[in-house]
Every structure is written in C-alpha cells, then in structure tokens.
Amino acid sequence: AELEQGRLMQRTVALADGTVTLAEAASPAELSVNAQQLVNTFGPEYRMLLIGAGQLAEYLATMARFSGFAVTLCDPRAEYRSAWAVPGVALTTVMPDDAVVAFRPDRRSCVVALTHDPKLDDLALLEALQTEAFYVGAIGSRRNAEARRERMIEHFDQTAASLVRLRGPIGIYIGSKTPPEIAVSVMAEILAVKNSVALPRETEVANAKAMREVA
Known part of the structure; x- marks a missing residue:
C-alpha cells in the first residue's frame, strides 16, 4: 500500500x-x-500531484511519468475526470486541499495546480506550502498570479514572506502557446528546481514577458 x-x-x-x-x-x-x-x-524517487484534469494535465503527467515521477491527479469534477486517458496515474476525487494532506508531500514531491479555479487551487496551494514539497505552483497569467497572492494575503492571513515559495506564472519562457508547449515549459522548470539548477531571471515567464513589453 x-x-x-x-x-x-x-x-x-x-x-x-x-x-x-x-x-x-x-x-x-x-x-x-x-x-x-x-x-x-x-519506490519512486520523485512524486507529482496535479490539481485539475484536462489537456495540459495529460501532457504534463505523461512527461512526468517519462521523467521518473509517480503522478497523482486530483479533480473532484466528474465532467473533467471522465476524459482522462493517461495510464499509470493515480486518481483521487476528494477536494484538492484534502488531496494534498493525503499525498503527504515531502522534499521529493511537487504540487501543481491547473484548474484556474480559486475555489479548487487556493486552499490546495496553501496546504502544499506548509510541506517540504520542492515545487509548489499554479498555472495562470501574470495578472491571475498577482490576484492569487492578493487573495491569500487578504483572506488567508498570508504574507509576502509566507508566499515566497509559491510559483506563478509557472514554467520557463519559451513563447509557449499550446498545451504541449506549456507542458514542456512547466516540466523544464520543475526539473531545473529538482536538479538545483538556478535559472536566469530572464527565463521566468513574468520577467521575460515584462522585458519583451519594455523592448
């Protein structure tokens, strides 16, 4: 078990x-x-918990499996789970924050929220930030990432210091547009953090996009 x-x-x-x-x-x-x-x-050396089924989650789970991660997908929404087609991934239907508790993230674990729904993502991310998970992040635009941080500070008594480990927008900047490209971007960042590789600031999505706007 x-x-x-x-x-x-x-x-x-x-x-x-x-x-x-x-x-x-x-x-x-x-x-x-x-x-x-x-x-x-x-047992697997590294584990990944994905919050939210969908096309991006399928690509990311597949890449993670090939990279040696044991992958668990959490989605309480039956309409999203019904189309899931990636073999070898454990599925859980509980609420995401409960899934994080049951997952027991350690320093070999990463937690990635992909639903774009604050009701599902926020509590799971806060729960994950209390663990030793080496990577905690959520998909979304720069505006959504900033709104998420503001919500957590205003409604959940968080501070800038307590949210320093929260990543978002996630991924490295490669100009990705499609779900497969976004999955490559996210998986590359996860592997870099796993392997203790310090990425240049210009590879961070938020910084890269800001630099391109200035240019």
Missing part, C-alpha cells in the same frame, strides 16, 4: 535468520550489504 501511495520504502533483511522489516525511507539509497543485513530502498 505504501508503494502504491508513492512512498519510498526501505527493506531490511537480517542475514542471520532471514527476518524482513519494512520502514518508510527518508531518502533514496544504494543497495548495501554488511555482515548483519541487506538493505535496499524501493
């Missing part, structure tokens, strides 16, 4: 009597053997 939930598990075999114990692992590790035991870890 733990593996199905995307958790990293450590399996220890005592060489003296063959006793096997399972425990949740804090981080990935290579197979190790000594005179007393054999220890190995199992």
Whole structure:
C-alpha cells in the first residue's frame, strides 16, 4: 500500500535468520550489504500531484511519468475526470486541499495546480506550502498570479514572506502557446528546481514577458 501511495520504502533483511522489516525511507539509497543485513530502498524517487484534469494535465503527467515521477491527479469534477486517458496515474476525487494532506508531500514531491479555479487551487496551494514539497505552483497569467497572492494575503492571513515559495506564472519562457508547449515549459522548470539548477531571471515567464513589453 505504501508503494502504491508513492512512498519510498526501505527493506531490511537480517542475514542471520532471514527476518524482513519494512520502514518508510527518508531518502533514496544504494543497495548495501554488511555482515548483519541487506538493505535496499524501493519506490519512486520523485512524486507529482496535479490539481485539475484536462489537456495540459495529460501532457504534463505523461512527461512526468517519462521523467521518473509517480503522478497523482486530483479533480473532484466528474465532467473533467471522465476524459482522462493517461495510464499509470493515480486518481483521487476528494477536494484538492484534502488531496494534498493525503499525498503527504515531502522534499521529493511537487504540487501543481491547473484548474484556474480559486475555489479548487487556493486552499490546495496553501496546504502544499506548509510541506517540504520542492515545487509548489499554479498555472495562470501574470495578472491571475498577482490576484492569487492578493487573495491569500487578504483572506488567508498570508504574507509576502509566507508566499515566497509559491510559483506563478509557472514554467520557463519559451513563447509557449499550446498545451504541449506549456507542458514542456512547466516540466523544464520543475526539473531545473529538482536538479538545483538556478535559472536566469530572464527565463521566468513574468520577467521575460515584462522585458519583451519594455523592448
């Protein structure tokens, strides 16, 4: 059950009597053997929680799966879930903030909101910001991203400091217009953050668009 939930598990075999114990692992590790035991870890190294089904989510989930992520999709809206067609993705129908709690994001997890609906996105994002998730972000324009921050500060007692980890608009600027292009942009940013690559400010969507307007 733990593996199905995307958790990293450590399996220890005592060489003296063959006793096997399972425990949740804090981080990935290579197979190790000594005179007393054999220890190995199992499960996906990284996980992604997507909030909101749709074409963009399908492309992003597919790219994430190929990149080694275990992917969970949350959408309480039956009309959006009915068209979902990406195999190997766990589906949950609970409200997004409850999905974040159940997902238990850790430092190997990312949470991406794609619904454009504040009633679904905002509480999930706030919940995710309280976790160790290495990436928390939401799709949307610069205007929508700023409106989201203002809502969170006005209605949810947030501050600029508490929202510093919230990414939006998400993705790196590649002039993307179509869902596949936007998914490439978002996945590239997620992988850069995962791999501790500091991207130049001009690659951030908001900064790049502002620079183009000035030019």
